[in-house]
Amino acid sequence: MKNIVLIGMPACGKSVTGVVLAKSLKMNFLDTDLLIQEEAGKGLQDIINNDGIEVFKKLEEQVISSVTVQNTVIATGGSAVYYDSAMKHLKENGIVVYIEASLSVIKKRLKNIKTRGVAMEKGQTISSLYEMRVPLYEKYADCKVVSDKYHSENTVAAIIDAVKNYR
Ligand SMILES: Nc1ncnc2c1ncn2[C@@H]1O[C@H](COP(=O)(O)OP(=O)(O)O)[C@@H](O)[C@H]1O
Numbered sequence: 001m002k003n004i005v006l007i008g009m010p011a012c013g014k015s016v017t018g019v020v021l022a023k024s025l026k027m028n029f030l031d032t033d034l035l036i037q038e039e040a041g042k043g044l045q046d047i048i049n050n051d052g053i054e055v056f057k058k059l060e061e062q063v064i065s066s067v068t069v070q071n072t073v074i075a076t077g078g079s080a081v082y083y084d085s086a087m088k089h090l091k092e093n094g095i096v097v098y099i100e101a102s103l104s105v106i107k108k109r110l111k112n113i114k115t116r117g118v119a120m121e122k123g124q125t126i127s128s129l130y131e132m133r134v135p136l137y138e139k140y141a142d143c144k145v146v147s148d149k150y151h152s153e154n155t156v157a158a159i160i161d162a163v164k165n166y167r
């Protein structure tokens, strides 16, 4: 069974939705953020604060490129789409689903932006990050679902429906 790879802005719901989706489809679940934490032996924000964004990105790229699971829902980090070869690697054995949420929804949900470990350059805002990232999410997506007006259970149902044609 192909993996289901969730991409999208931080706080669009990849992790929360992913674990419920995996249970519904009797698949396994993997959150690449947890692999990064394990590899680094510290939290995402600690890596970004202490080692810098470039080190974080290298580590994330390496971790995602090393994923070899099957029959698994994979919640990526919002920055996964920066790494072309890692995304191609995930796409080889996975259906890539973009969980789309509007800028205003993301802004509301990202109250803890300073601590949740978003890979933002100095001077970057949520709006500029959104503008830069959306074309990348669109580029790698096989299909997309909108999470804005739904509860997460409905987002799960929308993903199940969206991936039907690809499995
Ligand atoms: N329709 C929805 N789908 C997914 N998450 C939602 C939805 N509505 C509200 N949320 C909330 O948005 C947040 C998403 O966080 P998370 O799953 O960690 O996002 P990501 O992994 O994409 O960064 C959670 O606090 C979740 O409860």
Ligand SMILES: O=C(O)C1=C[C@@H](OP(=O)(O)O)[C@@H](O)[C@H](O)C1
Binding pocket: 008, 009, 010, 011, 014, 015, 033, 044, 045, 076, 077, 078, 079, 116, 117, 118, 119, 120
């Ligand atoms: O969008 C980002 O730059 C990031 C999002 C985080 O994951 P979530 O998308 O699960 O919040 C995490 O991977 C990392 O700290 C960077």
Ligand SMILES: [Mg+2]
Binding pocket: 014, 015, 016, 033, 075, 076, 077
């Ligand atoms: Mg997440």
